[in-house]
Amino acid sequence: MSECHQLVSELKKQLKLHGVQYQDIARTLDLSEGSVKRLLAEGGNLSLERLGKICQLIGMDMAELFQLSATSHAGLQSLTHDQEKQLVEDKALLLVAVCVLNGYRFADILEQYHFSVPELIQKLAQLDRLKIIELQANNRIRLKISPSFSWLAGGPIQCFFQQQVQKAFFASHFNEDGEKLVMTTGLMSLPSNQRMQQRLQKLVSEFYATCREDENLSMNARHGTSMILAIRRWQFPLFDEFNPVQKS
Template identity: 25%
Template sequence: MTPNTALKVTEMHRAENWELMRALRRALKARGMTYRQLGDELGISEATVKRMFREQDCSLSRLTQICSLLNISVYDLMSVAQQQEETATQLTPEQEEYLASHPGHFAFLLCLIQRQFPDQIQSRHQLSDRCIFYYLRDLDRQGFLELAEHNRYRLKVGPQVKWSLQGPLQQRLKEVNQIFVKHVMDHNQEPGYAFESNFRFMSQSTLDAFCEDLRQLSRKYRRHSAQEDALLPENTLRGVKWTLCIAPFAPSGVLDIPEISA
Protein backbone atom coordinates (compact mmCIF):
# COMPACT_ATOMS: atom_id res chain seq x y z
CA MET A 1 0.00 0.00 0.00
CA THR A 2 1.44 3.34 -1.03
CA PRO A 3 1.56 6.27 1.45
CA ASN A 4 -1.13 8.10 -0.55
CA THR A 5 -3.40 5.05 -0.50
CA ALA A 6 -2.86 4.58 3.23
CA LEU A 7 -3.71 8.23 3.82
CA LYS A 8 -6.94 7.93 1.80
CA VAL A 9 -7.96 4.79 3.76
CA THR A 10 -7.24 6.54 7.06
CA GLU A 11 -9.30 9.56 6.01
CA MET A 12 -12.15 7.27 4.91
CA HIS A 13 -12.13 5.45 8.26
CA ARG A 14 -12.06 8.76 10.11
CA ALA A 15 -15.08 9.97 8.13
CA GLU A 16 -16.94 6.71 8.81
CA ASN A 17 -16.22 6.96 12.54
CA TRP A 18 -17.42 10.57 12.54
CA GLU A 19 -20.70 9.59 10.88
CA LEU A 20 -21.18 6.68 13.27
CA MET A 21 -20.55 8.77 16.38
CA ARG A 22 -22.80 11.52 15.07
CA ALA A 23 -25.62 9.03 14.55
CA LEU A 24 -25.03 7.69 18.07
CA ARG A 25 -25.07 11.22 19.51
CA ARG A 26 -28.40 11.93 17.80
CA ALA A 27 -29.87 8.68 19.14
CA LEU A 28 -28.84 9.68 22.66
CA LYS A 29 -30.31 13.16 22.28
CA ALA A 30 -33.56 11.82 20.85
CA ARG A 31 -34.01 9.55 23.86
CA GLY A 32 -33.18 12.34 26.29
CA MET A 33 -30.08 10.61 27.68
CA THR A 34 -27.22 12.88 28.80
CA TYR A 35 -23.53 12.03 28.79
CA ARG A 36 -23.66 11.80 32.58
CA GLN A 37 -26.57 9.35 32.49
CA LEU A 38 -24.82 7.28 29.84
CA GLY A 39 -21.66 7.23 31.94
CA ASP A 40 -23.63 6.05 34.99
CA GLU A 41 -25.13 3.21 32.95
CA LEU A 42 -21.72 2.22 31.60
CA GLY A 43 -19.91 2.66 34.90
CA ILE A 44 -17.56 5.33 33.58
CA SER A 45 -17.23 9.06 34.19
CA GLU A 46 -18.97 11.78 32.20
CA ALA A 47 -15.53 13.07 31.16
CA THR A 48 -14.67 9.66 29.69
CA VAL A 49 -17.92 9.66 27.69
CA LYS A 50 -17.22 13.16 26.37
CA ARG A 51 -13.68 12.14 25.38
CA MET A 52 -15.02 9.06 23.61
CA PHE A 53 -17.28 11.20 21.43
CA ARG A 54 -14.69 13.96 20.96
CA GLU A 55 -11.97 11.54 19.87
CA GLN A 56 -14.44 9.29 18.01
CA ASP A 57 -12.93 6.31 19.79
CA CYS A 58 -15.43 3.60 20.72
CA SER A 59 -14.77 -0.14 20.75
CA LEU A 60 -17.27 -2.55 19.22
CA SER A 61 -18.11 -4.01 22.63
CA ARG A 62 -18.74 -0.53 24.05
CA LEU A 63 -20.81 0.43 21.01
CA THR A 64 -22.89 -2.74 21.42
CA GLN A 65 -23.43 -1.92 25.08
CA ILE A 66 -24.61 1.62 24.29
CA CYS A 67 -26.93 0.43 21.51
CA SER A 68 -28.44 -2.09 23.92
CA LEU A 69 -29.18 0.73 26.37
CA LEU A 70 -30.86 2.68 23.57
CA ASN A 71 -32.80 -0.37 22.39
CA ILE A 72 -31.35 -0.26 18.88
CA SER A 73 -29.06 -2.67 17.05
CA VAL A 74 -25.49 -1.91 16.04
CA TYR A 75 -26.45 -2.91 12.50
CA ASP A 76 -29.24 -0.32 12.41
CA LEU A 77 -26.92 2.36 13.77
CA MET A 78 -24.25 1.59 11.16
CA SER A 79 -26.85 1.57 8.38
CA VAL A 80 -28.15 4.96 9.50
CA ALA A 81 -24.61 6.38 9.71
CA GLN A 82 -24.05 5.44 6.07
CA GLN A 83 -27.42 6.77 4.98
CA GLN A 84 -27.33 10.17 3.29
CA GLU A 85 -31.07 10.72 2.97
CA GLU A 86 -34.08 8.83 1.78
CA THR A 87 -34.48 8.28 -1.95
CA ALA A 88 -37.48 10.13 -3.34
CA THR A 89 -40.02 8.39 -5.58
CA GLN A 90 -40.39 9.87 -9.06
CA LEU A 91 -43.99 9.70 -10.26
CA THR A 92 -44.76 8.83 -13.87
CA PRO A 93 -46.30 11.55 -16.11
CA GLU A 94 -49.52 9.50 -16.13
CA GLN A 95 -49.65 9.41 -12.34
CA GLU A 96 -49.11 13.16 -12.12
CA GLU A 97 -51.85 13.75 -14.70
CA TYR A 98 -54.22 11.54 -12.72
CA LEU A 99 -53.59 13.36 -9.41
CA ALA A 100 -53.91 16.74 -11.11
CA SER A 101 -57.36 15.84 -12.41
CA HIS A 102 -58.43 14.11 -9.16
CA PRO A 103 -57.75 16.57 -6.31
CA GLY A 104 -59.48 14.37 -3.73
CA HIS A 105 -57.21 11.44 -4.58
CA PHE A 106 -54.20 13.76 -4.43
CA ALA A 107 -55.17 14.88 -0.92
CA PHE A 108 -55.91 11.29 0.16
CA LEU A 109 -52.52 10.09 -1.11
CA LEU A 110 -50.72 12.94 0.69
CA CYS A 111 -52.36 11.86 3.94
CA LEU A 112 -51.31 8.23 3.43
CA ILE A 113 -47.73 9.27 2.63
CA GLN A 114 -47.71 11.32 5.84
CA ARG A 115 -48.68 8.15 7.75
CA GLN A 116 -52.29 8.93 8.43
CA PHE A 117 -54.35 5.74 8.42
CA PRO A 118 -57.56 5.44 6.39
CA ASP A 119 -59.70 5.29 9.53
CA GLN A 120 -58.14 8.57 10.71
CA ILE A 121 -58.84 10.20 7.35
CA GLN A 122 -62.38 8.80 7.43
CA SER A 123 -63.06 10.17 10.92
CA ARG A 124 -61.64 13.63 10.22
CA HIS A 125 -63.46 14.11 6.90
CA GLN A 126 -66.64 12.20 7.76
CA LEU A 127 -66.30 9.78 4.84
CA SER A 128 -68.28 6.58 4.36
CA ASP A 129 -66.69 3.11 4.39
CA ARG A 130 -67.50 2.76 0.71
CA CYS A 131 -65.81 6.09 -0.10
CA ILE A 132 -62.61 5.03 1.69
CA PHE A 133 -62.57 1.79 -0.29
CA TYR A 134 -63.08 3.69 -3.56
CA TYR A 135 -60.12 5.97 -2.84
CA LEU A 136 -57.87 3.02 -2.01
CA ARG A 137 -59.11 1.05 -5.02
CA ASP A 138 -58.47 3.93 -7.42
CA LEU A 139 -54.98 4.60 -6.01
CA ASP A 140 -54.24 0.89 -6.39
CA ARG A 141 -55.31 0.97 -10.04
CA GLN A 142 -52.97 3.90 -10.68
CA GLY A 143 -49.98 2.16 -9.08
CA PHE A 144 -49.69 4.31 -5.96
CA LEU A 145 -50.36 1.43 -3.58
CA GLU A 146 -51.11 -2.28 -3.44
CA LEU A 147 -54.51 -2.99 -1.91
CA ALA A 148 -55.30 -6.19 0.01
CA GLU A 149 -58.35 -7.46 1.91
CA HIS A 150 -60.02 -5.35 4.61
CA ASN A 151 -58.46 -2.15 3.24
CA ARG A 152 -54.96 -3.24 4.11
CA TYR A 153 -52.46 -1.67 1.76
CA ARG A 154 -48.78 -1.20 0.99
CA LEU A 155 -47.62 2.12 -0.43
CA LYS A 156 -45.58 1.88 -3.61
CA VAL A 157 -44.52 5.53 -3.46
CA GLY A 158 -42.80 7.52 -0.72
CA PRO A 159 -42.06 8.08 2.01
CA GLN A 160 -40.52 10.91 0.01
CA VAL A 161 -41.91 11.93 -3.38
CA LYS A 162 -40.12 14.10 -5.93
CA TRP A 163 -42.88 16.38 -7.17
CA SER A 164 -42.38 18.05 -10.54
CA LEU A 165 -42.83 21.79 -9.96
CA GLN A 166 -43.40 22.46 -13.66
CA GLY A 167 -45.61 19.45 -14.32
CA PRO A 168 -49.37 18.83 -14.24
CA LEU A 169 -49.46 19.13 -10.44
CA GLN A 170 -48.02 22.65 -10.38
CA GLN A 171 -51.34 24.29 -9.42
CA ARG A 172 -52.08 21.69 -6.73
CA LEU A 173 -48.63 22.11 -5.22
CA LYS A 174 -49.08 25.90 -5.19
CA GLU A 175 -52.38 25.46 -3.32
CA VAL A 176 -50.82 23.12 -0.75
CA ASN A 177 -47.94 25.51 -0.08
CA GLN A 178 -50.27 28.51 0.17
CA ILE A 179 -52.32 26.64 2.78
CA PHE A 180 -49.11 25.69 4.58
CA VAL A 181 -47.73 29.25 4.69
CA LYS A 182 -51.06 30.54 6.03
CA HIS A 183 -51.02 27.81 8.69
CA VAL A 184 -47.49 28.75 9.79
CA MET A 185 -48.31 32.47 9.90
CA ASP A 186 -51.43 31.79 11.99
CA HIS A 187 -49.45 29.73 14.53
CA ASN A 188 -46.09 31.49 14.37
CA GLN A 189 -45.90 32.14 18.14
CA GLU A 190 -46.32 28.48 19.05
CA PRO A 191 -43.38 26.12 19.78
CA GLY A 192 -42.18 24.27 16.70
CA TYR A 193 -43.30 27.02 14.30
CA ALA A 194 -41.08 29.57 12.58
CA PHE A 195 -41.82 32.16 9.92
CA GLU A 196 -39.35 34.69 8.53
CA SER A 197 -40.08 37.15 5.75
CA ASN A 198 -37.73 39.99 4.79
CA PHE A 199 -36.84 42.25 1.91
CA ARG A 200 -33.29 43.54 1.40
CA PHE A 201 -31.08 44.78 -1.41
CA MET A 202 -28.05 42.58 -2.09
CA SER A 203 -25.53 41.70 -4.79
CA GLN A 204 -25.96 38.69 -7.09
CA SER A 205 -23.06 36.90 -5.40
CA THR A 206 -24.67 37.32 -1.97
CA LEU A 207 -27.99 36.10 -3.35
CA ASP A 208 -26.29 33.03 -4.86
CA ALA A 209 -24.59 32.29 -1.51
CA PHE A 210 -27.92 32.71 0.30
CA CYS A 211 -29.60 30.22 -2.07
CA GLU A 212 -26.83 27.68 -1.55
CA ASP A 213 -27.02 28.10 2.24
CA LEU A 214 -30.74 27.31 2.14
CA ARG A 215 -30.13 24.21 0.00
CA GLN A 216 -27.44 22.99 2.40
CA LEU A 217 -29.69 23.64 5.39
CA SER A 218 -32.50 21.64 3.82
CA ARG A 219 -30.12 18.77 2.94
CA LYS A 220 -28.83 18.73 6.53
CA TYR A 221 -32.26 18.28 8.07
CA ARG A 222 -33.46 15.85 5.40
CA ARG A 223 -30.50 13.71 6.38
CA HIS A 224 -31.09 14.10 10.11
CA SER A 225 -34.76 13.25 9.75
CA ALA A 226 -33.96 10.16 7.67
CA GLN A 227 -31.61 8.97 10.42
CA GLU A 228 -34.14 9.60 13.18
CA ASP A 229 -36.88 7.91 11.17
CA ALA A 230 -34.71 4.80 10.96
CA LEU A 231 -33.65 4.82 14.63
CA LEU A 232 -36.51 6.11 16.74
CA PRO A 233 -39.93 4.71 17.66
CA GLU A 234 -42.65 6.14 15.43
CA ASN A 235 -44.55 7.61 18.39
CA THR A 236 -41.58 9.92 19.15
CA LEU A 237 -41.60 11.50 15.68
CA ARG A 238 -43.68 14.36 14.30
CA GLY A 239 -44.55 15.05 10.70
CA VAL A 240 -42.86 18.33 9.74
CA LYS A 241 -43.02 20.31 6.50
CA TRP A 242 -40.78 23.19 5.52
CA THR A 243 -40.81 25.47 2.49
CA LEU A 244 -37.73 27.60 1.84
CA CYS A 245 -38.11 30.40 -0.72
CA ILE A 246 -35.84 33.21 -1.86
CA ALA A 247 -35.89 35.16 -5.12
CA PRO A 248 -35.54 38.63 -6.64
CA PHE A 249 -38.90 40.25 -6.08
CA ALA A 250 -40.59 43.48 -7.13
CA PRO A 251 -43.95 44.09 -5.39
CA SER A 252 -45.10 46.39 -8.18
CA GLY A 253 -44.97 43.44 -10.56
CA VAL A 254 -47.38 41.21 -8.62
CA LEU A 255 -49.51 43.47 -6.44
CA ASP A 256 -52.55 45.31 -7.74
CA ILE A 257 -52.37 49.11 -7.41
CA PRO A 258 -55.65 50.55 -8.73
CA GLU A 259 -56.04 54.08 -9.96
CA ILE A 260 -57.71 56.38 -7.45
CA SER A 261 -59.38 59.74 -7.84
CA ALA A 262 -59.07 62.77 -5.63
Protein backbone atom coordinates in the same frame (compact mmCIF):
# COMPACT_ATOMS: atom_id res chain seq x y z
CA MET B 1 -24.41 -2.59 -1.80
CA SER B 2 -24.80 -5.27 0.90
CA GLU B 3 -27.43 -4.92 3.62
CA CYS B 4 -24.68 -4.41 6.20
CA HIS B 5 -23.13 -1.56 4.26
CA GLN B 6 -26.57 -0.07 3.61
CA LEU B 7 -27.16 -0.05 7.37
CA VAL B 8 -23.84 1.64 8.10
CA SER B 9 -24.47 4.15 5.32
CA GLU B 10 -27.82 5.04 6.90
CA LEU B 11 -26.18 5.22 10.33
CA LYS B 12 -23.60 7.70 9.05
CA LYS B 13 -26.36 9.79 7.50
CA GLN B 14 -28.26 9.91 10.79
CA LEU B 15 -25.10 10.74 12.76
CA LYS B 16 -24.43 13.67 10.45
CA LEU B 17 -28.06 14.76 10.59
CA HIS B 18 -27.98 14.83 14.41
CA GLY B 19 -24.56 16.49 14.62
CA VAL B 20 -22.84 13.51 16.30
CA GLN B 21 -19.07 13.54 15.78
CA TYR B 22 -16.57 10.67 15.72
CA GLN B 23 -15.17 11.93 19.02
CA ASP B 24 -18.62 11.56 20.61
CA ILE B 25 -18.79 7.95 19.45
CA ALA B 26 -15.24 7.33 20.59
CA ARG B 27 -16.07 8.46 24.13
CA THR B 28 -19.21 6.31 24.20
CA LEU B 29 -17.45 3.16 22.93
CA ASP B 30 -14.20 3.86 24.78
CA LEU B 31 -12.25 3.76 21.52
CA SER B 32 -9.95 6.11 19.67
CA GLU B 33 -11.36 8.26 16.87
CA GLY B 34 -9.24 6.30 14.41
CA SER B 35 -10.78 3.04 15.58
CA VAL B 36 -14.27 4.50 15.21
CA LYS B 37 -13.51 5.64 11.66
CA ARG B 38 -12.22 2.18 10.73
CA LEU B 39 -15.20 0.55 12.42
CA LEU B 40 -17.70 2.60 10.41
CA ALA B 41 -15.65 2.26 7.23
CA GLU B 42 -15.53 -1.54 7.43
CA GLY B 43 -19.11 -1.92 8.69
CA GLY B 44 -19.05 -5.68 9.02
CA ASN B 45 -17.11 -5.56 12.30
CA LEU B 46 -19.71 -3.38 14.05
CA SER B 47 -21.32 -5.47 16.80
CA LEU B 48 -24.97 -5.12 17.78
CA GLU B 49 -23.90 -3.93 21.23
CA ARG B 50 -21.84 -1.10 19.78
CA LEU B 51 -24.53 -0.32 17.22
CA GLY B 52 -27.07 0.01 20.01
CA LYS B 53 -24.85 2.42 21.94
CA ILE B 54 -24.33 4.57 18.86
CA CYS B 55 -28.08 4.63 18.20
CA GLN B 56 -28.62 5.90 21.75
CA LEU B 57 -26.48 8.94 20.90
CA ILE B 58 -29.01 9.99 18.26
CA GLY B 59 -32.08 9.03 20.28
CA MET B 60 -33.00 6.15 18.00
CA ASP B 61 -33.45 2.45 18.63
CA MET B 62 -31.95 -0.15 16.30
CA ALA B 63 -35.34 -1.14 14.89
CA GLU B 64 -35.85 2.42 13.62
CA LEU B 65 -32.40 2.40 12.02
CA PHE B 66 -33.08 -0.93 10.29
CA GLN B 67 -36.38 0.44 8.98
CA LEU B 68 -34.77 3.63 7.69
CA SER B 69 -32.04 1.61 6.00
CA ALA B 70 -34.56 -0.65 4.30
CA THR B 71 -36.69 2.21 2.98
CA SER B 72 -33.90 4.61 2.01
CA HIS B 73 -32.45 2.20 -0.55
CA ALA B 74 -35.70 1.46 -2.28
CA GLY B 75 -38.95 3.09 -3.18
CA LEU B 76 -40.47 5.49 -5.64
CA GLN B 77 -38.54 8.73 -6.16
CA SER B 78 -41.27 10.64 -8.00
CA LEU B 79 -44.41 10.21 -10.09
CA THR B 80 -44.77 10.86 -13.80
CA HIS B 81 -46.54 13.98 -15.03
CA ASP B 82 -49.61 11.93 -15.96
CA GLN B 83 -49.72 10.27 -12.53
CA GLU B 84 -49.59 13.62 -10.76
CA LYS B 85 -52.31 14.85 -13.12
CA GLN B 86 -54.54 11.95 -12.02
CA LEU B 87 -54.18 13.07 -8.40
CA VAL B 88 -54.94 16.72 -9.13
CA GLU B 89 -58.02 15.85 -11.20
CA ASP B 90 -59.52 13.75 -8.39
CA LYS B 91 -59.65 15.74 -5.16
CA ALA B 92 -60.72 12.72 -3.11
CA LEU B 93 -57.79 10.72 -4.45
CA LEU B 94 -55.43 13.62 -3.74
CA LEU B 95 -56.72 13.86 -0.18
CA VAL B 96 -56.21 10.15 0.44
CA ALA B 97 -52.71 10.38 -1.07
CA VAL B 98 -51.79 13.23 1.26
CA CYS B 99 -53.18 11.25 4.20
CA VAL B 100 -51.15 8.13 3.52
CA LEU B 101 -48.02 10.17 2.86
CA ASN B 102 -48.55 11.69 6.30
CA GLY B 103 -48.80 8.29 7.95
CA TYR B 104 -52.58 7.92 8.28
CA ARG B 105 -53.89 4.39 8.70
CA PHE B 106 -57.12 3.15 7.11
CA ALA B 107 -59.14 3.69 10.29
CA ASP B 108 -57.61 7.16 10.77
CA ILE B 109 -58.83 8.32 7.35
CA LEU B 110 -62.32 6.93 7.97
CA GLU B 111 -62.44 8.67 11.34
CA GLN B 112 -61.33 12.07 10.11
CA TYR B 113 -62.91 12.29 6.65
CA HIS B 114 -66.25 11.48 5.08
CA PHE B 115 -65.53 8.30 3.15
CA SER B 116 -67.45 5.04 3.08
CA VAL B 117 -65.36 1.89 3.41
CA PRO B 118 -65.85 0.91 -0.29
CA GLU B 119 -64.97 4.46 -1.44
CA LEU B 120 -61.77 4.52 0.59
CA ILE B 121 -60.73 1.06 -0.59
CA GLN B 122 -61.28 2.21 -4.17
CA LYS B 123 -59.04 5.25 -3.71
CA LEU B 124 -56.36 3.19 -1.99
CA ALA B 125 -56.51 0.67 -4.82
CA GLN B 126 -55.83 3.53 -7.25
CA LEU B 127 -52.81 4.58 -5.19
CA ASP B 128 -51.68 0.95 -5.23
CA ARG B 129 -51.82 0.95 -9.03
CA LEU B 130 -49.79 4.17 -9.03
CA LYS B 131 -47.16 2.31 -6.94
CA ILE B 132 -47.41 4.89 -4.13
CA ILE B 133 -48.62 2.27 -1.65
CA GLU B 134 -49.17 -1.43 -1.31
CA LEU B 135 -52.69 -2.17 -0.10
CA GLN B 136 -52.29 -5.24 2.09
CA ALA B 137 -54.68 -7.63 3.84
CA ASN B 138 -57.15 -6.08 6.30
CA ASN B 139 -56.64 -2.72 4.54
CA ARG B 140 -53.16 -2.22 5.91
CA ILE B 141 -51.20 0.44 4.02
CA ARG B 142 -47.49 0.16 3.23
CA LEU B 143 -45.83 3.17 1.64
CA LYS B 144 -43.63 2.38 -1.35
CA ILE B 145 -41.99 5.78 -1.76
CA SER B 146 -38.40 6.68 -1.03
CA PRO B 147 -37.59 9.11 1.82
CA SER B 148 -36.19 11.33 -0.94
CA PHE B 149 -39.53 11.28 -2.83
CA SER B 150 -40.48 14.65 -4.28
CA TRP B 151 -43.16 16.11 -6.51
CA LEU B 152 -42.14 17.13 -10.04
CA ALA B 153 -40.74 20.65 -10.29
CA GLY B 154 -43.34 22.63 -12.23
CA GLY B 155 -45.58 19.56 -12.32
CA PRO B 156 -49.34 19.32 -11.66
CA ILE B 157 -49.00 18.95 -7.88
CA GLN B 158 -46.65 21.91 -7.50
CA CYS B 159 -48.84 24.05 -9.75
CA PHE B 160 -51.91 23.02 -7.77
CA PHE B 161 -50.15 24.07 -4.57
CA GLN B 162 -49.18 27.44 -6.00
CA GLN B 163 -52.68 28.13 -7.30
CA GLN B 164 -54.85 26.66 -4.55
CA VAL B 165 -52.84 26.25 -1.35
CA GLN B 166 -50.11 28.87 -1.20
CA LYS B 167 -52.38 31.88 -0.60
CA ALA B 168 -54.32 30.12 2.16
CA PHE B 169 -51.13 28.86 3.79
CA PHE B 170 -49.63 32.33 4.10
CA ALA B 171 -52.88 33.97 5.27
CA SER B 172 -51.54 34.12 8.83
CA HIS B 173 -49.42 36.37 11.03
CA PHE B 174 -47.50 33.25 12.16
CA ASN B 175 -47.64 34.39 15.77
CA GLU B 176 -49.55 31.45 17.27
CA ASP B 177 -48.17 28.29 18.84
CA GLY B 178 -47.13 25.88 16.12
CA GLU B 179 -46.41 28.67 13.62
CA LYS B 180 -43.09 30.11 12.53
CA LEU B 181 -42.12 32.14 9.52
CA VAL B 182 -38.57 33.35 9.10
CA MET B 183 -37.15 35.26 6.17
CA THR B 184 -33.48 36.10 5.97
CA THR B 185 -31.52 37.97 3.32
CA GLY B 186 -27.84 38.22 2.61
CA LEU B 187 -25.15 37.98 -0.06
CA MET B 188 -24.18 34.40 -0.90
CA SER B 189 -22.14 32.68 -3.59
CA LEU B 190 -23.67 29.88 -5.70
CA PRO B 191 -21.55 27.15 -4.00
CA SER B 192 -22.71 28.42 -0.59
CA ASN B 193 -26.28 28.48 -1.86
CA GLN B 194 -25.93 24.83 -2.89
CA ARG B 195 -24.56 23.90 0.53
CA MET B 196 -27.57 25.59 2.13
CA GLN B 197 -29.87 23.58 -0.13
CA GLN B 198 -28.20 20.38 1.10
CA ARG B 199 -28.78 21.44 4.71
CA LEU B 200 -32.42 22.23 3.95
CA GLN B 201 -32.82 18.74 2.48
CA LYS B 202 -31.43 17.29 5.71
CA LEU B 203 -34.02 19.29 7.63
CA VAL B 204 -36.72 17.79 5.40
CA SER B 205 -35.40 14.31 6.25
CA GLU B 206 -35.48 15.21 9.95
CA PHE B 207 -39.09 16.44 9.55
CA TYR B 208 -40.20 13.05 8.20
CA ALA B 209 -38.12 11.19 10.78
CA THR B 210 -39.91 13.14 13.52
CA CYS B 211 -43.26 12.23 11.98
CA ARG B 212 -42.26 8.57 12.10
CA GLU B 213 -41.30 8.90 15.76
CA ASP B 214 -44.87 10.06 16.52
CA GLU B 215 -46.60 7.29 14.56
CA ASN B 216 -47.59 5.36 17.70
CA LEU B 217 -49.37 8.35 19.25
CA SER B 218 -53.13 8.65 18.91
CA MET B 219 -54.58 10.86 16.18
CA ASN B 220 -55.80 13.27 18.88
CA ALA B 221 -52.17 13.86 19.89
CA ARG B 222 -51.01 14.54 16.32
CA HIS B 223 -51.92 17.48 14.13
CA GLY B 224 -51.51 18.19 10.44
CA THR B 225 -48.28 20.16 10.14
CA SER B 226 -46.76 21.72 7.02
CA MET B 227 -43.29 23.15 6.53
CA ILE B 228 -42.20 25.25 3.58
CA LEU B 229 -38.54 25.87 2.79
CA ALA B 230 -37.40 28.01 -0.12
CA ILE B 231 -34.08 29.32 -1.31
CA ARG B 232 -33.14 30.68 -4.76
CA ARG B 233 -31.03 33.24 -6.57
CA TRP B 234 -33.68 35.93 -6.84
CA GLN B 235 -34.26 39.68 -6.73
CA PHE B 236 -37.53 41.44 -6.14
CA PRO B 237 -38.86 42.33 -9.66
CA LEU B 238 -40.05 45.73 -8.41
CA PHE B 239 -36.40 46.81 -8.38
CA ASP B 240 -35.55 45.52 -11.86
CA GLU B 241 -35.16 49.07 -13.17
CA PHE B 242 -32.22 49.57 -10.81
CA ASN B 243 -30.37 46.50 -12.10
CA PRO B 244 -27.41 47.16 -14.37
CA VAL B 245 -28.07 46.70 -18.09
CA GLN B 246 -26.71 43.34 -19.24
CA LYS B 247 -24.27 43.65 -22.10
CA SER B 248 -24.70 41.26 -24.98
